[in-house]
Amino acid sequence: LVTNFIIICQCLEESGEPKPGDLIEIFRGGYQHWAIYVGDGNVIHLGTNTDAGACSVKSVLQDSAKVMKEKLQKVVGNDKFQIRNLLDDKCTPRPIEDILQDAESLVGKVLPYDVATHKCEHFITLLRYGMPRSQQVQLFAMTSHTELYSLVFGILAAASSEDENEEKK
Template identity: 60%
Template sequence: MAPTKYDEKPEPGDLIEIFRGGYQHWVIYVGDGFVIHLAPPSEHANAGAYSMMSVVCDRAIVKKEEIWDVVGSDEYRINNLLDDTYEPRPIRAIIREAESLVGNQLPYCVVRGNCEHFVTELRYGKPESRQVRKAVEIGVGVGVAAMVGIGVCAIAAALFGSKDKEKQTK
């Protein structure tokens, strides 16, 4: 069941992961019911497949919005995913920097500068995206599997092809 407005209570500086279907949108909670996030033009609650168009955007806007306007009816969770790896920056520094960026248009790249990179840099001082890393790992795995599959087919074709030639010459 999706969390409701009364379940998880974020604290200022918390990262919130919103499940949009094929990907996650990330925001940082700044208090009083507001979040700040990097949003390509197609990114909004309940955008569905249309939000996937963010992959073609090269600019995004830093927005401050009410959490429920961003979450909409999607599932979400508080996910300070790198707390075990990095020391979070002081909350006041996180909030001050996030607030100073509101309204700015920033470069956007799904692979090198997406909403997850944006919030992890605010919280930890390190721009990282686990969903990009996971997609790359899956892509590499699929690529390797495809290459192995092609190699097996090529070997089989060579073996069976040579046997067929032997039969034809006999």
């Protein structure tokens, strides 16, 4: 009961206790870590092969990650989290039994890790929906393109303005 109370207090929204198969979004400084709840206070997530930990910037530099089963409280630490089944409005979740069986079968395995294509969000969406997705990566790509276009248009506008000033002289 104490563990459940702590979990509820650290949850950002009053979404109740997680149920097996729920996706857990953990808010780290500057990014989110993801895990899948498997029951009895445990989650399965991608951790690092180093002592850096999943919440370390060093984890981004790794090319592999270990599938770990740990207590939600340990993975969350002092950070905040929420239950967020982020694609339920677009995709039908796989049967809970399949999600849990596949997640448990991967515990202890070392998998490729790449911040753009094989990160913790890809891992947990693959388990829940059968397809790897990352809204963080998609958002970054859209933001990067928008910033790139803004930069290009800014340079073109400045060049055009300089050309007009040259013609006036």
